[in-house]
Amino acid sequence: CSRLHNKPTFSQTILLVNLYHNPQNTAQTADGSHTSITDVEVQEHYDEFFNEVFTEVEDKYGEIEEMNVCDNLGDHLVGNVYVKFRREEDAEKAVADLNNRWFNGQPVRAELSPVTDFREACCR
Amino acid sequence: SRHTKPPKKKPYKYWDIPPAGFEHITPMQYKAMQCAGQIPQTISV
Numbered sequence: 087c088s089r090l091h092n093k094p095t096f097s098q099t100i101l102l103v104n105l106y107h108n109p110q111n112t113a114q115t116a117d118g119s120h121t122s123i124t125d126v127e128v129q130e131h132y133d134e135f136f137n138e139v140f141t142e143v144e145d146k147y148g149e150i151e152e153m154n155v156c157d158n159l160g161d162h163l164v165g166n167v168y169v170k171f172r173r174e175e176d177a178e179k180a181v182a183d184l185n186n187r188w189f190n191g192q193p194v195r196a197e198l199s200p201v202t203d204f205r206e207a208c209c210r
Numbered sequence: 211s212r213h214t215k216p217p218k219k220k221p222y223k224y225w226d227i228p229p230a231g232f233e234h235i236t237p238m239q240y241k242a243m244q245c246a247g248q249i250p251q252t253i254s255v
Binding site: 134135138139142185186187188189190191192193194195 | 222223224225226227228229230236237238240241
């Protein structure tokens with residue numbers, strides 16, 4: 087895959103690039119071994135992150151149909167969050183506004199995504 | 211007298227937190243500066 091995907095002009099789904107930072111991925115020691123962050127702590131951190139993103143996005147921009155967080159380590163995917171709205175116009179509004187917001191000390195990078203079915207989202 | 215509760219919203223931990231030292235610029239300006247190579251793409255924690 088060339089990763090040069092066509093960016094749609096209309097979509098229900100938005101991509102928030104590298105929004106989620108798994109504490110286990112960032113907290114590695116020099117030899118690559120993990121520090122003492124337990125799976126439970128990672129889960130709690132994730133739940134808090136998920137709730138915060140979901141609540142704010144739904145409150146502010148519109149009804150969410152589905153939200154997915156990438157936790158794999160591919161550098162083009164890591165921490166990507168996909169939010170599928172019920173309405174296309176909400177997705178458009180969200181992208182425009184989110185690009186003007188901060189999240190966790192970083193600017194949000196939002197764009198429309200062609201993905202509509204996450205089970206079919208594998209790139210061929 | 212009316213007893214209207216002020217809207218109580220749980221403060222967010224992540225939303226609208228700018229990077230330290232960049233509170234005075236907008237996220238759009240920050241990204242433009244990253245593209246121009248004036249600040250690194252990612253700041254390691």
